[in-house]
Amino acid sequence: MKKLTLLILFLSLASVGFSQYTVSRYVNNFNGFQRTNENDPDSALFFLRNLATLEPNSTDELLHNSFAQRFLIFSETKLFASSEFLATLKSQHVTIDSARRKFKEMKQSAYKILAQIKNDPNAELKANAYPILQWVEAQDNLTNSTKLKAIGTEYIRYLNSTTDFYTQRKARYGLLIAKLLYNNNKLRPDADRIIELIYNNLQNHQITEDPTTVTRPAKEKRAWYRYMFAYCNFITSQNLKLTKNQKLERLKLAFSYSPDILDKTFSNAYFYDMIFLFGNEKYSFEEDYLAALGSDEEKFKTIMVMSMNDPSFKQKAKELYKGQANFDDYWLSEFNKKFASAPLFSLKQVDGNQYVLGNNKNQWTLIDFWGTWCSPCRKEHPDLQKLYLDTKDGKMKRLNIITIASEDQEHVVKKYMESLNYSFPVVMSDNQIEKKYNVSSWPSKFLVSPQGKYVVIPFNVDWQKYIEDYIN
Structure with missing residues (x-):
């Protein structure tokens, strides 16, 4: 790691x-x-x-x-x-x-x-390490109920002294301490109190601004608050005292706050919390909610929502679909309802031709922001070139590709393309297009439907499979 x-x-x-x-x-x-x-x-x-x-x-x-x-x-x-x-x-x-x-x-x-x-x-150093100290001390005193009780009481006081549970990952260590207390029946009320404090704080600090307009740190905070709130709903759903409907409601919230497309791009914000809390990678609670649902109709509605963020669920949705219209047409219609219109642009390609987004009416369009200075961009260009050739020979005939070279110089881009025999189309950025698409890291990819609605391709996924699943 x-x-x-x-x-x-x-x-x-x-x-x-x-x-x-x-x-x-x-x-x-x-x-x-x-x-x-x-x-x-x-x-x-x-x-x-x-x-x-x-x-x-x-x-x-x-x-x-x-x-x-x-x-x-x-x-x-x-x-x-x-x-x-x-x-x-x-x-x-x-x-x-x-x-x-x-x-x-x-x-x-x-x-x-x-x-x-x-x-x-x-x-500053002591304050930053304090929640780690409390958690480690709790781990080292698992058989000492008196000491464990004191640690739980102190952590409750600590949480009550602030509203910022994000800095120093106070919520993470609180949940880890609560898990240790929960195994002791006498200390379970303290565990419940810690979880309650964290649950309420996470619920009250969700970032509700338009995620496409906030800064990168705000997007990371958004991803963290959403994942941690989803986690809290997931663990509290397992309380045996809950009714079936209460359990389902908690799982539904865990489903709703599971990482969306934007959160997946900033999964670094909650990756380590996930490892500490689960001991392995659990990126979503969607399937937990799905497993708890009863009827096929409920499952279909849920999987349809899931398929918008992760198109690998399209096939499951298709298997449960009972509508009259063609499923592909129905799914595309729902996609276009969910997502916003892609910002239009007209820019000159390095080969001299003008590229206008929207001219490819019957195709999806992949927009890829990159730069010759960007190592991750260069690393994936062989795959991008292969995908482009697939669009030319009919293997991916429903896809159109345009790439945008950012913070670069045209003669450098041309030399790079020629030296590696790449032929995928490139336009030079006008230094405004990145703002329209809110690009904050490279490479960044966006997929535009034939009707002009667009979705962000998360940074840390198999982007080629994502594209194929959306289109096919």
């Missing part, structure tokens, strides 16, 4: 507008901590303190998305039960015993770092 942490780090730094000098210091200290925290606690703390002096919450990503994983009880057990992990050890000539010793050393180092943070003179 370190690669994902680094990606999130760079995106976060860019979004808050750090100076180049500050970014350099941030990265140096971030990498320094990652390099030393496994076996040199004193050096690791030195780098961590340096980070804490840069900006408020500068240690957030490192502490809560990387370092805190050291205290996950299930992680080592799951790893050593994994055939893939064991095969990796064997290929590297590492014995299981030596690997277990390494894990033990890493855990001991993490505890030393945490103990020093607890008494650190840097108030």
